[in-house]
Every structure is written in C-alpha cells, then in structure tokens.
Amino acid sequence: MSRNVLITGGAGFIGSHVVRLLVNKYPDHRIINLDALTYAGNLENLADIEQAPNYVFSKTNILDTEALKQVFDTYQVSDVIHLAAESHVDRSIVSPLDFVYTNIIGTVNLLNTARDHWKADYSKHLFYHISTDEVYGSLGDSGFFTETTPYAPNSPYSASKASSDHFVRAYRETYHMQTIVSNCSNNYGPNHFPEKLIPLFINNIIHEKPLPVYGDGQYTRDWLYVKDHALAIDLIFHQGKPGETYNIGGFNEWKNIDLVKLLCRLMDEKLGRSAGYSEKLITYVKDRPGHDRRYAIDASKINQELGWKPTVTFEQGLSETIDWFLANTTWLEHVTSGAYQHYYQSMYTNR
DSSP: OOEEEEEETTTSHHHHHHHHHHHHHOTTEEEEEEEOOOTTOOGGGGTTTTTOTTEEEEEOOTTOHHHHHHHHHHHTOOEEEEOOOOOOHHHHHHOHHHHIIIIIIHHHHHHHHHHHHHTTOGGGOEEEEEEEGGGGOOOOSSOOBOTTOOOOOOSHHHHHHHHHHHHHHHHHHHHOOOEEEEEEOEEEOTTOOTTSHHHHHHHHHHTTOOEEEETTSOOEEEEEEHHHHHHHHHHHHHHOOTTOEEEEOOSOEEEHHHHHHHHHHHHHHHHTOOTTTGGGGEEEEOOOTTOOOBOOBOOHHHHHHHOOOOSSOHHHHHHHHHHHHHHOHHHHHHHHHTGGGGHHHHHHTTO
C-alpha cells in the first residue's frame, strides 16, 4: 500500500462517504476506519465496502491513548483525516463537557499519537483536520466567511471545534507537523443521522409528525451536499498545501423556513400527497440559546487553487436525498429504533 490512511469518525455521516470514496478510488491506499460507534456511528453505512481488500475497521475511541498507539503501530499509519467529533449543537448545550472531551482532548490525543509515530520525518505525513464554519460565529445580512475571518464561536460545540482547530495549528508551528484544516458549511445527503434538520424533517413528514422550526424560521445556512464535501476532502488531502486552511461551501444559502417549505413540497410530490399537506405540520418552537443568525462561506479559494465546485444544485441534491431515505426505510427504522447499534456485534465480534 502506498499510504495507510487513518480516517477517524469513518462510520459517521460525512466520514462514511469519505471512506467509501477513498476505498473505491484508491486501491493502493489502505483505509483504516477508526470509530467509537457512539450514537451516530453506524457501520451499516459501509456495508457495501466492508469486504474490500484495502479497508480495515477499528472500534476505537480517540480518548483511549493506548488504543490509538496500537492502531498506529499495527497499521503503520502514514496519514490522518480527522472527522471524529461530537457535532450536534443542541447536545452541546445540554452537555458541553462531552464536546470538550471528544473534540478537544480527543484531537490532542490524536495529534500526540501522530507526532510520536511520525517524529522521524514529519514531511512524509499529513494530519488533515475537518472542522466547521460555525467557528466563525454569526454573520449579518451580508458578507461571507473566508479563511481569514476571525474566530467567534457562540455555542459549546463551535467553541470546542475552534479549540481543536487552534491545537492543529499549534502543532504545526511548534512541532512542524504537516497539517491542513478545512471548514465546511452544513452538510446534507444520504445516511444522515435523523437528529439534524433535513433527515429529521424527512422522517417526521413520512410519519406525519410536527416539524419544529426554531424562532421565526429566518435563520440562514449554506448547504453542502455530502458527496460534494467528500470530493473536496479527497482533493485537499491529495493536492492541498500543508499549513493552509480551505473553506468548503455549497454557494447555496437558504432560510430555514424556505428550506422546510421546499422539503414539504418535494415530499408531498414523492409521497403522492396533496399540495400543502406537509406544510400543515410546521410548528414554531422556542428559539435555541446562542442561535447564530446566518452562515455563508466564500469557497473561492478551493475553487481557484484546487478546481473544486459543487456538482449538484440544492434542489437536485435535496431530491436525491429524499429519494435515498424513501428507498432505505429499513436503514431509517434501524437508526430511529437503535437497532443499528447491534450491527458491529453481528458483523465483527466473531471474526
């Protein structure tokens, strides 16, 4: 194998798409998927490639330093793509320490393990850290986040990601490790755990449950199709310049209420329901504390330097996402019931 690439959080939403892409595209790369399989880690996401000769799974928590060292030693890890993180803002408000442990201490554990393993020659190895646009805080009605926008996180989640970004930068400056950071906008697409807006509302519309919209529904987000994000990660990993930061966005801003109404319309069409049927499920709820008003990313740097741009419009991506969920109701039932958590035991423990 030309590279032994450790992908943390590879059983999660974004991670599983990155793992699948790299396993299929680079047969000369060994892809080591490291995931603790907490509530959002789902190996059913990768059932189609789990027998691939260049794929390995390790059930390991990045808080376990001895287990990390063993993984690096066993597979002679040459590079890291770090996606493992607690990522749900609402959960961070309820339990901020969980985010401190996983997102900050877990990242530092991973950096330390990589540093020790690669210290003979850092120039031959890359630590690529995936982060979020939420570290930049909130925008007004105009303007965009760029790679030089000052950090101003407003939730425990975004504060923990901002801290992890700073540690990655510090390890480059202090130890001369080769690092890259990318900050992405809101992802959506197949395999998305149904606690985030789009998969939650798809599931609720299917079952005719209320669609809870925070505040006045005017919060604006830039939406990025997860498969386009995976393509960007591939480009950055193989062609990005160490020491750089790249912002990845969909060039695609939507106010929450407008997105929800579009989702309702598409779902009604696909489910054969009368026009406006699902909109009646919209319910405005009390706003979330520290709710950022608007995110928008300027992704011109990755476009100009690496040639990346989104491959689908939001309407296309959203339609494909809905089609996937409607065609994979068993997956959705397993996730919402918790049955997916038994997949590891059934597929791996007796090997």
